[in-house]
Every structure is written in C-alpha cells, then in structure tokens.
Amino acid sequence: MAENKNTNAPIVHMGPGPGGRRGGPGGPMVREKPKNMKATLGKLFRYIGRNKYQLIMLLIVVSLIAVCNLAGPALQAEAISAITIDDFQLSVDFDKLINVVIAMAVVYVISSILTYIQGITAAKLSQNTVSSMRADLFAKISYLPIRYTDTHRHGDIMSRMTNDVENISNAVSQSIASLFSAVITLIGSLVMMIYYSPVLTVVAMVTIPLTLVVSTNLSKFMRKYFVAQQTLLGQLNGHIEEAVTGYKTVMAYSKEEASINEFSRIAAEYRKTGIKANIWGGVMGPCMNMIGNLGYLLVAAVGGWLSLNHGLGIGAIQAVLQYSKQFTRPINEIANQYAQILTAIAGAERVFDIMEAPSEPDEGKNPITVDEIRGDISFKDMYFSYKPGEPVLKGFNLDVKQGQKIAIVGATGSGKTTVVNLLTRFYDIDSGEIRIDGINIMDIPKNTLRHAIAIVLQDTVLFSDTIASNIRYGKLDAADEEVHAAAAMANADVFVERLPEGYETVLAESGSDLSQGQRQLLSIARAVLANPKILILDEATSSVDTRTEMHIQSAMVALMKNRTSLIIAHRLSTIRDADKIVVLDGGVVAEVGSHEELLEKKGAYYRLYQNQYAGIAT
C-alpha cells in the first residue's frame, strides 16, 4: 500500500520539460479521495473512542441541548397563543404568558449552561484525540524503517502530521457534535410535529426526498472540484518546498523566473478549480433554503385550510411551522459539513496509511547485553538490492576480529555505505547473514545492536538545540566535563570556544550556520561520547581539511583502540594504518589486505593509490 501510494504521488517538476502532471479528477493522481470510507471511519471512531467519557458526555450534552432547542418553539408557540386574541376572549392572557415566559427563561438558562459544557467537552475531546493521534503518529514514524523515510517525500509525511491531523481535529470537534445533534433534532422535531398535528407532519415531510436528491447531486459536483483542488494544493506545496529548500541552487542557476512561472501555472489552475469548487459550494445553501421555504409554504397552506375547515389551533400551526424549519436545518447542516467531513476522512486515511505501514522488524530475542558484545563481525554471502533487479551487493564476505580497524574503499556507488546500512539494520539483507560475536544480528534486539554501534555519517544531522545537547546526543546523562572532553578529542573545541556563547550556542535549523567540516567534527564528538563497541565512520571527515584531520588522527587512534572500527573514506591517508583494507568492486570484495600487502599486489588498490598520489600530477 505505502509503496503504491508513493508512486501515485504527484510529481512536481521544477524546470522546463513537460511540466507538472495535472491532477485530473478521478484519475490515479487524486490522493485526497477516501478510498475506503467505511474502514477509515471505523478506525477513526476507535480513536475517538479512546476518550470514551468525553465522547459520551458530549453526546449527552448535545442531546440535552437538542431537547432544549425543541422545547423552545413549543414554549414560544404557547406564548404566542397566550397573546392570540380569539373571538371569544378579548384580552391577552397575561398569567399564562408570565408562566410560559418563566419556563422559557429556565430552558434558556439551562441550554446556555449546557452549550458551555458542550464547548468545553468538544474542545477537550478534539484536542485529546488529536494530540494522542499526533503522539501515536510520531511514535510510529520513529519506528518506521529507514526505507520508508528514504522513499517518501518528507513534505508529505510532514503534512500528514500537521494538516491532516488538524482537519481531523476540526471534524471531531464540530462535525460529530453537529451530526449527533442533527439526528436528535430530526427525531425530536418529528415527534413534536406529530404531537401537534400528524397531518401537517406528513405535509412537512413531502420536501425531504427533494432535499436528499438535490443535496447528494450537488455534493457530487462539489466533491469532484474539491478533490481536484486538494490535489493541486498538494502540488503547489510540493513545488514551494522544493524551490525554498533548494533555493541556493535555484539562485545559482538564476532559475528564479522559471520557478516562478511554474508556480504561477499551478497556482492559476488551483485558483480556477477553487473558484468552481466554491461556486458549487455556494449553490447548496440557497437551494436548501428554497426547498425549506417550499415546505414552509405547504405547511402554512395546508395548516390554514385545516384551521378553516377542521378548527386546528393557530398555536399548533405556528409550532409545526417552527419545527418544520428545525427539521430541514439539520439536513442542511449535514450537507454543509460534507466538505469538512470528506477532508477529515481523506486526512484520516493518509494518517492511518502511515500508522499501518509495517514498523521496523525487531524480532531479536537474544539476551546479550551491550556490555557483553565484544565486536567480532562476520559478513557472509551478503546479497542486497534497494530496488529489485538492481543488486548492490552480490556475495559480500568479510571477517572482522574484535578491535580491528577495517577500511572499506571502492569506487563511488560500489556499495560501501550499503554495508553500513546493513550492519546497523537500517536495511535488512536479502540473503546471507551478518554475525556479531557469532550471533546473527537478526537475533539481537535492535536497541542492543545499535547501542553497541556508533556511527558518523557524511551528511551530518544536527538538531536545533545547543551545541552541548547536540554532542550529548551520544550519551544523554554525560556531565559537562565529559562533553568538553569529547569535543576536545574531536578537535571541535577550538571553534566551539570561539563562538560567543561557546557550548551553549543554539544552532540554527539543522545547524545550517556551521560549515560542513565543523558539523562533521561535532558528530565525531557525539560518537566519542557514545563510547561504542563498534565505531563506523562513513566519510566522516570528507569535509574536514586534512591538517585538522591529522590533529584528530591521534584522537581517532585512541578512540579506535579496543573497538572494532569500520572506516569508509576516499582519502587513502585516512586509512593507511588500518589492519585490513577492503576494496569493494561491483558489489563484491575485490581485495583484502594491509596497505603494504595491497600495494605489492599492484591490483585495484594500487591503482587507486597511484591516482591519489601520482595520477593527477602528470
């Protein structure tokens, strides 16, 4: 399901070319259309059901309010009949009027109090539902496999978290209450009308089929444009996200105009669809109003005739008239809420889509603890492909002894990073196995496995927090001294201490205010603090200049002592003291050996080495 969804996602092109695909209504591009309304609704209600008491409370209060609302017209009718002057009684019945008015006052006060309670309960219900949904969604996202985040648009995941959940919130707080109240009002007014005059009730009901036919047909139109509108909005937002996050590139190629033009194109289409959607939305109200009035007229006419010929009281006619109005109102309301409910369900579907995506498998039961792991690693016959049919590793074999320093080199795209992805179980191998201390890593609980490993990536990840907290990510309870020591070891202390607020400097969004090299030094400090059994450096110093790297080198040597280290690097100077150098080529190990051994062999490594040190000089 999830994979399908991704391929269906609208693709927004930046530049020239054929331009963005248009999300035609009904086409495979439409994402906002609920696919399985019933199932989604069921899941949604289970969610809302978590706050059972608030829900029950809300429903009770809503029904009471509906009852009050029904009592209102009845009392008003009484009051009017008290003022009515018949031929026999030539004065207004003030005693009755006062009594009725007092009753009315009581009903109104109660209904106001109930409305207040309803407001509070609805707010609590929707906020609790939404916040627990957000929390669940986030927890789910945290445990999704890396493959999921690698293959789904981040903007899309974000928008499910915010917009979709927000839409559900609105629907929960408003639609549930009003739908329920609509049903109660509907039933209630029906009962009251029958009480006053069964004949007039039948008359009032005549317009209902008409209401239904008109509203369903109109809704169909509305929905068509509405879905198209949402799809276009998604495209528009996708374009914005790309253009803004890749702004420097846009700027470097002076593509601002092209980007603006593409934007305007999508925006114009969005505008057109939006106008149509709104116009159809606007037709609904007047049509319902018209039908409502037709009903009113019928009741009045028949009522008048009845009162002429069968002496039906004016109060009763007045009451039925009022109730017939109340009768059509809920139907209108449901129709009006249609769009909102539809968005919410579409949103809920997208949310549940993530919720139901399979979590990272973590079936390991081996009771080994992090402290017990020594760090022997063996890779056996590993096969792996990101996409079926395009294997990246084709029978990778390697044995690593505890405490060894292993370097992996090879051409770009030869599968070096993939080895890391598999060892940390970011991805799982297709066949073959990886063993740590003789235990298949599939059997080791993921937490244990990953606690034993620290990894420094080429693309550093920093959080918008202080520098100290970013380093502390390796070990949350580390003392300040430990943090400073780790920073010093990674040679990050020099630049950190030059910052006006030192370790307490708050980094901008993902640390964008530091240079790439500085960011790498911070991630190294983070790994130092984590004190792992197995250390993985994946091009961890590619943006650090070589002299700084040399300064770190001694620290690195200390850091790697007594732990198994895997180093991926292009710079051969970084790796020459490795115990074993593994040359990867075409998904298999081409050569293994120490620096000297491999040079003597005059194979692939020798050629790489020549390239680095002599190749260009000529």
Next chain:
Amino acid sequence: MKLAKYLKPYWFFVLLAPLTMIGEVIVDLIQPRLMAKIVDEGVLGKNLELIITTGLTMLALVAVGGLAGILSAAFASNAAQRFGNDLRNDVFRKVMSLSLQQTDKFTTGSLVTRLTNNITAVQDIVSQIIRMFVRATMQFVGGIYCALRISGSFGIILLIALPIQLFLIFLMLKKASPLYAQVQEKLDRVNSVVQENVTGARVVKAYVKEQHEIGRFNEANTNLRDINLTVQKLMATLSPILMIIMNASVIAILLIGGQEVQDSIGVIGGIQVGDVMSAITYVTQILMSMMMVSMMFQSLTRASASAKRIIEVLDSEPVIKDGENASPTGETGSVTFKNVSFRYPNSAGRPVLHDINLDIKKGETVAVIGATGSGKSSLVNLIPRFYDADEGEVLIDGRSVKDYNLDTLRHKIAFVLQKTELFSGTVAQNIRWGYPDATNEEVEQAAKIAQADDFIRSFADDYNTVIAEKGASLSGGQKQRIAIDRALIRRPEILIFDDSTSALDLGTEARLHKALRENIQDTTIIMIAQRIASIKSCDRIAVIENGTIIAFAPHDELMKTCETYRDIYSSQMKNGGNENG
C-alpha cells in the same frame, strides 16, 4: 490591512458580491413579514387564497434571493481566489528574490508554512469577510429598521442588548488574540521536531534515541494541546453568553409585545400577533448577525497572525540589489578580489574573510585550499553574490559584481554547491535544468565529462530514471556528478566547485579533472578541494588561513615558499609522497 491592496484589482467582484447579497438579505428580511402575513391574515383570517398567493410571492422572492445568493457566492469566491492567487504569486516571487542571509534568517521551514498554510488562512478569511461580514452588517441594519417599524418599544430592547453583546465580544477577542499567536508558535515547534526527525532518522536510530525523541515530541505536543485548550475554553464561554442575551431579548419582546397587543385591541393598524412573531425573528436575526461578526473577528484574529507573517516576507527588501548593467563585457572569465572583507550578517566576532586580494585570469584553473572554517566557501559565495562583501569589491571581467544585472552575472557562472540539491523529475530533467535547450547529445556529452554517463546508463531507465525524494536512492558521489553535469551543460565562463567532489573516489575525480582539462580549456575554473592530489595540477593554488589568503602560486612554488601548504601536503602525503616522488 496591508494586504487589502491585493483585492483592489478585483474591486468589481468585491463590490458585486455584497450588492447581489443585498438581494439575498432583503429577501431574508421580507420573508418574516410575509410569513407573519400568512399567519395573521391567512390563517387567523381564515383566508386560504391569501395564504396561497402570499406563499407563492414568498417562494418567488426566495428564488430571486437564492439566485442573488449564488451570484454573490460566485463573485466572492472569484475575488477571494484571485486575491489569494495574486498574493501567493507575489510572496513566492518575493521569496525567490530574497538574499540567502534573509532566507537563512526566516528558515526554510517557516518560509514554506508562510507560503502555504498562512496564505490559505488569509484567503479563507477574505472570502468569509466578503460574504459574511457584509451579510451580517446588512442583516443587522435591516433587522433594526424592520423591528423598529413594527414598534418603537422593541428598539429599547435592542438598545440594551446590543452594547452588552458588543462589549463582551470585544473583551473576549482582546483576551484571545495573544493566545492565537502562542498557538502558532507551539505549532511551529511541533513541526520543527517532526522535520528534524524525518530528515535525521538515521542518526536517531543509530543512537537508539527514538524514546528520547518521542519524549521531546510529546512535550511540544502537550504544549500545543494545552494552549489550544485554553483558547477553545475561552471561546466556549462566548456563545452561551450571547445566547442568553439573545433569548432574554426574545422574552422581553414577548412580554412587551403581549402588552402592546393588549393595548391595541380594537385599534385598526395596531400591533398584532404576527407582528410579535416577526419581531422575534428580526431581533434574533440582529443578534445572530452580531454573533456571526464575533465569529468573524475570532477568525480574523487568528488570520491576522498569518497575515503578519506574510507581510514580514513581503516587506523584506532583498539585501542584494540588482545592478543595472546587462551589457556584455569585452573579455570573459576573469575574477578579481580587491581588499575584500566579509562577515556573516548577525554574527559577532571576527570577520570570516579579510583583506582578500586575488586576480584570476580567463581560462585559469585555480584551487582554494585551507582548514575547516577558514572561509573557503565564503570566498566563492561572494562571486555570484550569494552574499555581498562588506568592504572592498569583487570584479568579474573588470566590472564590479554589484553593477551587473544579477541574471547576467549568474549566467556567466556555474556553481556546484557543497550540498547537492536534486529536484523531483528524471535524471535528464535535472541535468537540463542547467540549460533547458540542451539536446540529448549535449546532455550525454556533459555527462561523460562529469563521469556520470556510465552510472546513469546502469539505471533501468538510464537518463529517464525518476529521482525519488531528492535523490535519496543515489549515492553521494552520484548526486555530485549529476550536479557537475548540470553545471557543465551551461557552458559557463566561470565554473565554481564548492568542495563538490568530496564524495567522489580518487579515480573518478582524477578522470573528471582530466576530462575538464581536455574539454573546456576556455573556462575559468575555481575549485575548493581538500585533497592536494586533486589540485596539484591547477594553474595556481590559493592557500587560505584564518580568513585571508597567505599564498597564491602554483604547486611547486608553494612547496618551496609556503609552510602551511607543505603542512597540508605532508598531512596527506606523509609516506606516499616520498614513495611516489
């Protein structure tokens, strides 16, 4: 409101919407009178014919009113959508003109929200205002007029009820508006935590910090929920209070009305039951319109937070202003730095660059080398004016970069960034992005130079392979080579590599350099690199340390004269250098 000018071009719609709405509202106002007539004269007067004729009149009127309503909705939505569209285009255009220091300050995440959610919020409120505000006002005025026409004594009720209601609404909104700003703030926080976790998923997992992150998120999430609850609880008090006022008025009308009906017994043209009934309808309408207005103000307060954020973007003038000169220069491809100093805006402390002097000739290949944070990137960022020098000037072809038309300037340059940005689309589209009119042969030719042809062909759909989520499926080196390809296809006069070969293995990099030398001799190349092996053969190498250039000479000369360079060299060549001489 500042954004009002965006409605101006659509004054026609803005004007027509309320005008047609007048039709709708008038019908709404007449309707109760007709209903009253049906009851008073028809039902009470036992005049069935009158019921029918009045009823049909009413129905016709309602049809006309409905039509007016539909028209008004059409006009209003035209106005609002066109308003939103123009505003959206303008804000996007503005963002596309901002300088990097400004987008850095706004942060990309916040710019995206401003362009999406905030604009939608403002557009919605405009459509609401056009439709509801006008309608409410007319209903209000019309309701008062009609109610007073029935009997002046009903006016007293309104005179008491209205000020109370106004005061309460005002009070409530005053309390709520700062809270809405807080809601926005907390929402931003939730978003940023999610953003960080989605993009940084690998690190979170590698350090087994899922629980920690969930804790961080829950804190932000709870804060958001609490502030939302506070606002909603406050707002929940408004509607019952307004209801009490409304219903109290209805009771008052019944009492006063009852009295007046009593008084007018036998008086021809005096007040009747139907009049009391329609008075109730009018007063309800008046107070409902007030309630509508109060809801609107509520949305308005919420939207004004959005509007403020949009205006902030619209009001920021690009720091880097376009120069006038678009005329071609005589020679092409020379770059000169004259006494340049630069510090990042809002950063305290020493300047990143100072006293930079550099003269790069046409067709020269120049490397810049130096320690992490020494200012290499900043230096090349000044050439296409990503940032402007604080002192001194940067000249291209003898003309200050500030005098160039930005478009002309940036067309001379192809800049390969340190961090590769690929866009959704096929590989070919991404490459052609550099030069849309490139033929397939040109694309492939450039790909060959960039050493990208081979791996692109290994994909199932070769050049038509679709790049997913910003190239997540590609390795770092592959992304960099596509970016280089994109730069080459522009046939720039000046080609800048901002450490953009860092993820290439040495063999590939060597082949890239060789291909560059053979194929584009006329292009000036400025490259930042870490590996001396990569830059050894450059015409000249600038060594940068602590923000200034300490040496600028060919490799052999630097080896003799520059100690820092020798240091860098030996850090990379320690043993290998001797062996391979």
